[in-house]
Amino acid sequence: MTIFYVALGDQGQAGPMIGCGDSIVATETGPVIYASQVEASMSDLLENKDTVHGESxxxxxxxxxxxxxxxxxxxxxxxTVELTGDLSSGGICDDPRIIAQLSYTAMVAAGSGEAKILVDGTDITDKLSQK
Structure with a gap:
């Protein structure tokens, strides 16, 4: 599975630039048996509560x-991915990081070129702009 995390302040060197001088970077997990690759990838990403991904x-x-x-x-x-729960952002630089992690993970899992992320039925960009 491919899961995306953020390289802080690397100016797009490790992956596509996403704002505040950060990059979004693909990481690979071990083999997983799943019915839905999108569900497996998104669930794996959302279950990780570590602020820093491993030793990377x-x-x-x-x-x-x-x-x-x-x-x-x-x-x-x-x-289109529907999520539920509480969204927490540290502010203006965290917003594009959150959107990129979710969007890139969903796009790669689905093999699509675009992602729409909904949290409790509301577009994530609208949810984040309310913070």
Missing amino acids: GLMNALAGSNLSYVSSSVWGDTV
């Missing part, structure tokens, strides 16, 4: 959130 030094901007996977669907080239 990559940041997990979702560590303070208490989110759970509900469902996903693919329409055309877009995967």
Whole structure:
């Protein structure tokens, strides 16, 4: 499975730049048996409550959130993922980190080019802008 974390302040060297000079970086987990690759990848990402991912030094901007996977669907080239729970952001730099971790993980798992992330039925960008 491919899960995405954040390289702080590396100016896009380790992966696509996502804001505040950070990059989003793919990591690989061991083999997993799953019915839905999107569910397995998203659940693995959301269950990790460590602020730093292993010894990689990559940041997990979702560590303070208490989110759970509900469902996903693919329409055309877009995967829509429904989550539920509490979203916690440290502010203006954490917002793009959170969105990128969720979006890139969902897109790779679904094999799609775009992701729409909903938290309790509300687009994640709207949820974060309310903070």
